Amino acid sequence: MLESPTPHLFGRSTVATFQHDVARAAEAVAERVRTVRRPYSGASLTDLQGLVDAVDLDRPLGDTDAALDEVARLYLDHAVWFHEPGYVAHLNCPVALPALSAEVLLAAVNSSVDTYDQSTTGTLIERRLVDWAAGRIGFGPDADGVFTSGGTQSNLHGLLLAREASAATDLSRMRVLATAEAHFSVTQAAILLGLGRDAVVPVGTDAAGRMDPAALTRTLDDLVAYKLVPMAVVATAGTTDLGCVDPIADIANACARRGVWLHVDAAYGCGLLVSARRRHLLDGIERADSVTVDFHKSFFQPISSSAIIVRRSAAMRRIAHHADYLNPRTASVPNQVDKSLQTTRRFDALKLWMTLRTVGAEQLGAMFDRVVDLAEDAHGLLTDDPEFEVAAAPTLSTVLFRYRPAALDDAACDTLTPRLRARLFAEGEAIIAGTTREGRPWLKFTLLNPMTTVEHLRTVLHRVRAAGDLLLAEDDPRLATAVV
Numbered sequence: 426m427l428e429s430p431t432p433h434l435f436g437r438s439t440v441a442t443f444q445h446d447v448a449r450a451a452e453a454v455a456e457r458v459r460t461v462r463r464p465y466s467g468a469s470l471t472d473l474q475g476l477v478d479a480v481d482l483d484r485p486l487g488d489t490d491a492a493l494d495e496v497a498r499l500y501l502d503h504a505v506w507f508h509e510p511g512y513v514a515h516l517n518c519p520v521a522l523p524a525l526s527a528e529v530l531l532a533a534v535n536s537s538v539d540t541y542d543q544s545t546t547g548t549l550i551e552r553r554l555v556d557w558a559a560g561r562i563g564f565g566p567d568a569d570g571v572f573t574s575g576g577t578q579s580n581l582h583g584l585l586l587a588r589e590a591s592a593a594t595d596l597s598r599m600r601v602l603a604t605a606e607a608h609f610s611v612t613q614a615a616i617l618l619g620l621g622r623d624a625v626v627p628v629g630t631d632a633a634g635r636m637d638p639a640a641l642t643r644t645l646d647d648l649v650a651y652k653l654v655p656m657a658v659v660a661t662a663g664t665t666d667l668g669c670v671d672p673i674a675d676i677a678n679a680c681a682r683r684g685v686w687l688h689v690d691a692a693y694g695c696g697l698l699v700s701a702r703r704r705h706l707l708d709g710i711e712r713a714d715s716v717t718v719d720f721h722k723s724f725f726q727p728i729s730s731s732a733i734i735v736r737r738s739a740a741m742r743r744i745a746h747h748a749d750y751l752n753p754r755t756a757s758v759p760n761q762v763d764k765s766l767q768t769t770r771r772f773d774a775l776k777l778w779m780t781l782r783t784v785g786a787e788q789l790g791a792m793f794d795r796v797v798d799l800a801e802d803a804h805g806l807l808t809d810d811p812e813f814e815v816a817a818a819p820t821l822s823t824v825l826f827r828y829r830p831a832a833l834d835d836a837a838c839d840t841l842t843p844r845l846r847a848r849l850f851a852e853g854e855a856i857i858a859g860t861t862r863e864g865r866p867w868l869k870f871t872l873l874n875p876m877t878t879v880e881h882l883r884t885v886l887h888r889v890r891a892a893g894d895l896l897l898a899e900d901d902p903r904l905a906t907a908v909v
């Protein structure tokens with residue numbers, strides 16, 4: 426019957442159910458977090474596939490409590506927990522509590538920030554935050570920007586604006602310059618923008634992996650000599666593997682000389698914007714044309730929370746499309762869809778707003794500084810231990826190393842390293858990232874949890890050693906009997 430409300434939709438007649446459901450969901454997570462002592466259950470993919478496949482999606486359970494219990498078994502029991510100190514793998518952070526309250530609000534209200542008439546203050550709040558971030562970058566009043574789903578989208582957006590700003594029209598001649606350390610999304614963006622697979626030209630680096638400004642100048646000159654068009658230079662502020670920051674001011678000089686668009690990918694390093702001690706690493710960022718910031722990395726925000734910020738608003742307006750049914754050209758209110766690559770879009774900005782209003786920028790910066798300090802300590806621990814090989818000292822919060830007890834040659838270490846990582850994951854006690862440098866596999870700590878201590882890292886290294894020794898013993902039958 427029409428007048429009987431459906432019990433599973435949010436509305437006036439179901440607010441009590443909504444409160445009950447949210448409280449129970451919070452309790453289910455809280456219960457896990459209270460008891461969990463490792464980042465992962467260690468269940469195998471086969472086991473988890475079995476659990477998920479066993480659910481009959483055509484037979485609903487009928488109430489949220491029952492579905493929640495099922496989901497708690499499927500998901501919460503086997504989730505990877507980023508707040509656990511044994512989690513040191515990727516650029517994931519424990520999330521700011523005020524942002525979680527914001528998630529409840531923005532999900533329930535379900536504002537869509539594509540147009541003003543679907544979001545009202547949601548649009549205005551997002552715009553204030555874009556202005557705030559632009560201010561921190563050092564852009565003037567003409568800056569603009571928009572929230573995005575992540576650094577991948579922000580980089581695509583930045584390079585799209587660069588392409589549209591270019592006087593050239595022949596896509597096949599356009600080139601994007603970045604170091605080999607730049608994020609893969611730069612190459613992906615170039616392909617999506619129709620530039621072709623060889624459009625990203627690698628620029629040389631110094632020994633630490635930072636872009637070499639002299640090499641950049643040479644590469645720019647070479648491209649011009651070959652009648653190619655340098656469409657953009659991508660400087661990375663916080664590379665994913667080494668956590669190094671390209672020298673932005675010098676790069677900005679080279680770009681200015683040639684009139685080339687400078688995009689700074691600060692997806693990882695944006696936390697430096699609020700750091701009291703390391704803001705100088707971003708010197709020159711105020712001269713960029715576009716900047717990627719991932720609040721869901723170094724601002725401790727839940728996924729998704731990212732933005733593309735540009736120095737000149739006209740650049741952003743160049744890609745505006747207007748639809749009569751959504752954002753007519755004649756609109757007298759701000760419609761964020763004018764500058765977004767998305768249409769329907771979450772009001773993710775509310776999370777950062779709640780965090781800034783509760784915690785404040787200074788504290789966020791101190792939290793980021795803390796994980797960078799921790800990386801320095803981790804590097805020290807590894808350097809002091811003769812059984813570990815360690816890469817150069819970190820600038821941000823990643824540390825690359827290999828477990829290499831005496832007499833383990835390169836080839837044996839190459840074989841051991843990925844197996845060691847897989848073994849740790851299967852145990853669930855420590856989750857470490859892996860990467861390859863010059864053809865050799867390495868282990869990687871990515872530290873983004875300010876609650877993690879050096880003692881925690883000592884424990885993780887102890888586990889690395891134990892797992893490594895076990896694997897080596899399994900390979901060597903004499904050692905294996907000794908261990909048994």
Ligand SMILES: *Cc1c(COP(=O)(O)O)cnc(C)c1O
Pocket residue numbers: 516574575576577578580608610661663664665690691692693719731
């Ligand atoms: C993480 C990262 C990205 C991609 O961001 P997502 O939010 O994962 O899409 C881009 N660039 C750098 C340097 C990153 O660290």
